[in-house]
Amino acid sequence: MHPAFSVVFFTTATGAGYGLLALLGVLGGLGFVQPEIWFGLVGMALALGLIGAGLLSSTGHLGRPERAWRAFSQWSSSWLSREGVASVATFIPAGLFGIGWVLLGGSGGWVAVAGLLAAAGAVATVCTTGMIYASLKPIAQWHSRYTLPAYLIFAAMTGSVLFNVLLQVFGIGSKGVLIVALLLTLLGWGWKLATWRYNDRLEITTTANTATGLAGGTVRSIEWPHTEENYLLKEMGFRIARKHSAKLRRIAQVLAFALPAALLMIAFALPWPFAAAASVLAALLQFAGMLVERWLFFAEAKHTVTLYYGR
Structure with missing residues (x-):
């Protein structure tokens, strides 16, 4: 699949933003993190800013971005539409939580309810984003x-x-948060390695023979249906060389997982402000690494429509 940067940035930024929003909503709303005006403002601005920037960038790959609102109308059958509805709906409890926790300095009661609803909305939106790709049967690496x-x-x-x-x-x-962040980074690394191993061993059962229903021998295309590149070949037939894929996988592992894990361990052992500097660097490197990981997520996926073009 052709990895449009707008979608790569969208999935990376919104994932981080919704993850942060969920933690703020639960821990702040229940009083585990006491409200403080500047901490709350920066935290909510960072979470909602990442979400907003990601959602805006997602319209960049649309042919007619001004019609993006129409995606909301198909919520009963489309995961993309459900994602749009969930993302917008999450802003309501998130805004109420921000008012109560940051501006009014409260926790518990209705602030906790708003925080928990914001966290639930964040999780639901991430699930709908994942299901957009997991539900696509023609792409075995995602399904x-x-x-x-x-x-x-x-x-x-x-x-x-x-x-x-x-x-x-x-x-x-x-x-405690440092340990949790470290463990989740290691879990993410392990899950990514398991995903790559699964995809590399994946056997695609669909072939030109099964697609055409012609048994016996090997079905091959003598001529293409057209004489020049079209949308399907550009978007669905994108190919990345194996050597480039292997190199980018190593870069993704180092930036998204290995270096952040090492920096988090360093932060655990160092006093402030060195721990803060190590933590900031870990977050920046991880975000860059996740951009590479997301790019590979799209670039390495193969759509079965390419069978009709001899690929």
């Missing part, structure tokens, strides 16, 4: 048991690393 959990794990991972940055920068610091 697997690994896709939806990956979206949830990566959202929790990047969100917890950002939450740790907030705590460290504001001098609050939490060894």
